[in-house]
Amino acid sequence: MDVYLDNHSTTPCDPRVLEAMLPWFTAQPGNAASRSHKWGYAARTATEQARGQLAERLGCSPKELVFTSGATEADNLAVLGVLRANRARGNHLVTVATEHKAVLDAAKHATTEGFEVTVLAPEPDGTVDPAAVEAALTDRTVLVSVMWANNEVGTLQPIERIVEVCHARDVWVHTDAAQALSTCALDVRAVPVDLMSLSAHKAYGPKGVGALYVRRGRPRIAVEPLQYGGGHERGMRSGTLPVPLIVGFGACAALFDPSEVERVRGLRDTLRDGLLAVGGVHVNGSAHRLAGNLNVAIEGVEAEALMLGCRDIAMSSGSACTSESLEPSYVLRAMGLDRDRAASSLRFGVGRFNTEAEIAYAVEKLTAKIAELRSMAHLYE
Ligand SMILES: Cc1ncc(COP(=O)(O)O)c(C=O)c1O
Structure with missing residues (x-):
């Protein structure tokens, strides 16, 4: 067996997700950015419906979501994009030794651009102590990145407490929730993180699509893009939207x-x-x-x-x-x-x-x- x-x-793609995706490969060829014909309009309607499904799953506004190629890109965009765009606020990142390499290696790269990075050790059971996060904050800290759930030992982090200690010091919190999407309630109203990375293929969706949630409000969280082009996704992520993958991502979020x-x-x-x-x-x-x-x-x-x-x-x-x-x-x-x-x-x-x-x-x-x-x-x- x-x-x-x-x-x-x-994860295997759920057959219901695949079924939702199929027409967007063949019968519906439109580019979601094409405004001049019904094919483009249909594609845009489909991606916006999927954005709405994901927003509903997270308790956020559809306008707060940026589609990416997966959680690796979302993590890179969160770490490098936020540090690079907010030099006026500071130059320091706090993260944890058990994060995914998409965060750790982006953080390592940031040090070559002059940013300072503190990598905390977890407790022996993999948990991050919010008091240790608090102790690591300085007047120059811009961002704290702690995953929602670990991809090896599954540890669920005390994100709510971490957000409290960080927000008390005006520091933004990013969480990699790639592993959490399949089995955790994720509600950014209940746990008000500022940025969240997601990936469809960890939750019975297709490989090659993910998203970064970026909280809107004051002060605005500026994110410098990693790539430049047509200005898609409000300038944060240029590139033609992969309509079938995004439709699949929305469907998998709705199936939770x-x-x-x-x-x-x-x-x-x-x-x-x-x-x-x-x-x-x-x-x-x-x-x-x-x-x-x-x-x-x-x-x-x-x-x-x-x-x-x-x-x-x-x-x-x-x-x-x-x-x-x-x-x-x-x-x-x-x-x-x-x-x-x-x-x-x-x-x-x-x-x-x-x-x-x-x-x-x-x-x-x-x-x-x-x-x-x-x-x-x-x-x-
Ligand atoms: C916690 C975590 N973050 C990021 C990633 C990378 O996600 P993706 O394959 O969508 O780039 C993974 C998967 O390997 C993961 O488990």
Whole structure:
């Protein structure tokens, strides 16, 4: 049986999303920026409807959304675009060692342009302490970037508290919510972040489209574009809108169903309990985590060896998602795990299309393989 348990890496496109997208590849060829004919008008109507669907999901105005190619671009636009456009406000960024590379490497690049960056260490369970964020703020801090949920250990960050401490000091908050879109209520009225990155392919939408939410109001958050051209997306992101992808993004946002979250959580708990029953298996990270996320260290087993032994189960060692190196996950290392424990850790992402039978099969197969690898290691010793 093939079992896909790598939904943090990417999710299958929901067939209902695909169906919504299809006409926009063929029968409806219009460019959403073409004002002179009905094809262009139809495309524009479709992208604006999708913008409305996403805005509804986030509790924001459609005018606050900028479509991008994904969360990588949205993170780069948030970090570099805000720093570059607001030099008069300061030159300092605060972020965390467990952020996605799209934030960390953009931050690293910013240092070559003269910006100062503070990278905070998380608590051992992956959580960022709002008091540590507060202590890192200076009079020159422009932006704090802390993800909503981590892509490896699923840790849900105390974003609401972080926003409070930052807003008290007039500092804007960006959050990468790429992993949160599939299973978290995201409401920018309840948790008033200033910028939020999103990606459709992490939430049963197509690959290649994402968005940056940029709060409107006073003072205006200026964002310097990363690319120049036709001035699309209010000048923040020039380039012809990918109409089919945007229609798919809107459809996937509209399909969010809180009751599904509990089903996913139940399957994840079954997987977790099944693996813990093996013995010598430890959960990495906090109890306060994404519903579909499980990250475990398995004593006496190399994660890579277990993955090779279970090729019909899609899972990942922390590193696989951001690089192709075999180095243990920098996220787990930043949480204080030693190399051995990090190298014996596996990430599972349960999603919408997984079934109880698949989870039962995965537990059975992994249990047998773990026993086999442990007995081989024993013989070798
Ligand atoms: C937290 C997080 N941010 C950003 C990204 C990058 O997203 P995209 O593939 O849409 O560029 C990912 C996915 O790898 C992610 O998990």
